[in-house]
C-alpha cells in the first residue's frame with residue numbers, strides 16, 4: 001500500500017501548510033530548463049513565467065495581509081474550514097489589482113498569443129469601484145464575468161482567467177498565518193486549507209516522498225494521500241488509476257473512476273531542482289489533453 005502518510009498517525013505532526021514562493025531567478029532558470037526539454041510549445045510557458053514575475057512584484061506592494069492567531073487557525077482547520085474568511089477579497093487595493101490586470105493583458109499582447117490591444121480596463125464597469133467585489137466573487141466561484149457588448153467583447157474569452165491570475169498575489173499574503181507554524185492535523189480535503197480553492201496539480205516532494213497539492217490561487221501546498229481522489233474523496237485503490245505518456249513515469253495523471261475527474265502529479269524525486277508547479281502545470285498540458293481524450297475532466301479551473 002502506498003497510501004502516503006497515515007493522516008491519523010504520528011507522522012502528521014511535523015507537517016505544516018507551506019507556501020511556494022519561487023524568486024524571479026528560480027522562475028527564469030526553470031523556464032530555461034523547460035526550453036531545453038521541449039523543442040516547441042514553450043510560448044505558453046514564457047507567458048506564464050512573465051505573469052508569475054508580475055504577481056511576485058505586486059505581492060511586495062500589497063499591504064493588507066491575512067492575519068490570524070495560531071489557536072484560531074488550528075480550530076478552523078480542525079473544523080474543515082479554510083483559514084481565510086469567505087469575503088477576504090473585500091477591500092483589496094483596487095489600484096494594484098487593476099494594474100495587475102493591465103500587466104497581464106500587456107504580457108499576452110507582447111507575447112502575441114493574441115492580437116490584442118491593451119484595453120482601457122479603468123473604463124470597464126465590472127472592475128469599477130462599486131462592482132469589483134461582486135466581480136471577484138464571481139471569479140472565485142467560477143462563474144462567468146461578462147464584459148458586455150462593444151469593445152469589451154474582444155477580451156471576453158480569457159477574462160475570467162486573467163481576473164483570477166490578478167487575484168493570486170492578494171490571496172497569497174498570508175505569510176503571517178504560516179509563521180504561526182500551523183500543523184495540518186485533520187485537513188483531509190482536496191481543497192486548499194488556506195483559501196478553499198481547488199488544487200492546480202500535485203507533486204511527490206523530493207525530501208520525503210509526500211504527495212502535496214498546490215493551490216491554484218494562493219499557492220499554498222498541503223498534504224494529500226497518494227491514493228485518493230481530491231474531488232470526491234474516493235480512497236478505493238481499484239477505482240483510482242494513473243495515466244502516463246509512454247515511458248515517462250515521473251509525470252502522471254491520477255484518475256478517479258468514480259467521479260471521472262483527474263489531477264496531475266509530478267514526481268520531484270528524480271529532478272535536480274524543486275518544481276515550480278504553476279509552470280509544470282503548463283509544461284504538462286499534453287497530459288490534460290490525454291486525460292480529456294479519454295473522457296476525464298479536470299476538476300480545477302486552470303486546466304479547463
Ligand SMILES: [Zn+2]
Pocket residue numbers: 192193194195196197215216217218219220
Ligand atoms: Zn489557496
Ligand SMILES: [Zn+2]
Pocket residue numbers: 229230231232233234256257258259260261
Ligand atoms: Zn473522484
